[in-house]
Amino acid sequence: MNAMNQxxxxxxxxxxxxxxxxxxxxxxxxxxxxxxxxxxxxxxxRAAGAPTAVRLMCEACPDMLVGVGTVTTTAQIDEAxxxxxxxxVTPGFDPELVAYSLEKGLPIYPGCTTPTDYHAALKFxxxxxxxxxxxxxxxxxxxxxxxxxFPMFKVxxxxxxxxxxxxxxxASPVILACGGSYMVTADLIDNQKWDEITELCKKSREIVxxxxxxx
Numbered sequence: 001m002n003a004m005n006q007x008x009x010x011x012x013x014x015x016x017x018x019x020x021x022x023x024x025x026x027x028x029x030x031x032x033x034x035x036x037x038x039x040x041x042x043x044x045x046r047a048a049g050a051p052t053a054v055r056l057m058c059e060a061c062p063d064m065l066v067g068v069g070t071v072t073t074t075a076q077i078d079e080a081x082x083x084x085x086x087x088x089v090t091p092g093f094d095p096e097l098v099a100y101s102l103e104k105g106l107p108i109y110p111g112c113t114t115p116t117d118y119h120a121a122l123k124f125x126x127x128x129x130x131x132x133x134x135x136x137x138x139x140x141x142x143x144x145x146x147x148x149x150f151p152m153f154k155v156x157x158x159x160x161x162x163x164x165x166x167x168x169x170x171a172s173p174v175i176l177a178c179g180g181s182y183m184v185t186a187d188l189i190d191n192q193k194w195d196e197i198t199e200l201c202k203k204s205r206e207i208v209x210x211x212x213x214x215x
Contacts, residue, residue, distance in 0.1 A: 004087060004107050005128050005154065005176060007065060008040060012170060012208030014179045015201075016042045016069060016158060018186070022049040025189055026056035032194040033184075034061050036201025042069040042089050042179060045076050054083040074100045081106060089130055089179075093117045098124050109156055113137040118150045128154045128176050135160025140169055147174045163203060170211040180204075 001009065008014060015033060019025055033041060043053045043066065050068055057066045067087035068080040077088055077100055088101045088108040101108035102124065112121055112129040121129055131143055134157035138145075143155050157169055158179030169178050183200035187193070208214075 001127060001154070002107070004065070008128075008156070008177045009154070011038055011040050011065075011205070012177050012212070013038055013166070013183075013201075013204045014040050014042050014156065014158075014177050015184045016044060016179050016181045017053070017184045017189075018044050018047045018181075019049060019053040020047055020186075020190065022047075022053035022056060025192065026053040027060035028192065028194050029184070029189060029197070030057040030061040030064055030066075032197040033201055034064060036183075036198040037205040038183075038201040039063065040065040040067075041184075042067050043085075044068070044070040045072070046070050051079045051083040054080065054085050058084040071097065073097075077101055077104065077106070091130075091132055093120050095120065095124075098126070113142070115146070115149070118146060118153065121153070122150070126153070128156055130179070131155045131157040132179075133159030134169075140172060143174055144172060163200075163207065166204060166207050167211045170208050 043050050054066050065086050068085045069089035071088050071090050088106055090097055091111045093110045093112050098108055098110055109128050109130040111132040112118055113131055154176035155174050156176050156179055161178045161180045162182040169175050183197055188197050
């Protein structure tokens with residue numbers, strides 16, 4: 001694995017974040033995640049202020065791995081790069097976006113849930129794929145089944161993952177890390193419950209480390 005993928009593997013969980021008030025919330029959120037042992041974030045373009053959020057999070061925690069998600073255009077990749085994003089996540093597999101991100105030197109994790117998606121990713125030499133929406137697309141059972149013909153990939157499932165099933169996913173050697181929003185819900189962020197976010201991150205890391213024998 002490359003350095004970025006190894007760093008994400010070591011953390012084990014990737015908070016998927018939608019920030020409605022980045023100027024107010026981005027910096028304290030970044031600090032809350034890092035305090036909980038989760039110095040990584042996928043800031044989605046589902047909120048208009050995503051580039052601002054990325055920039056402010058990177059400024060608050062320079063060593064944090066801040067990427068962008070729900071990327072659907074090359075223009076958004078340019079915005080992400082300008083803001084300091086360190087990786088790109090797309091909801092589906094778009095060859096144009098994959099090629100563009102790699103050309104710009106930015107790791108990209110495209111959403112892949114079918115053999116056709118996996119074949120396409122293979123041609124680009126990718127190491128890690130996003131599996132989205134995870135639970136609705138067959139969950140861990142399908143991820144394991146897909147690993148039989150495609151053992152070269154690590155997978156980052158997102159969608160329907162929480163503290164209750166995190167260990168089940170992490171226990172599989174196919175899994176790089178799990179994406180989730182359970183530790184960064186709208187209620188927690190909008191009401192600035194930074195301590196609760198930190199605690200949820202700590203619980204997540206405990207599960208990851210215990211499951212992988214690092215606790």
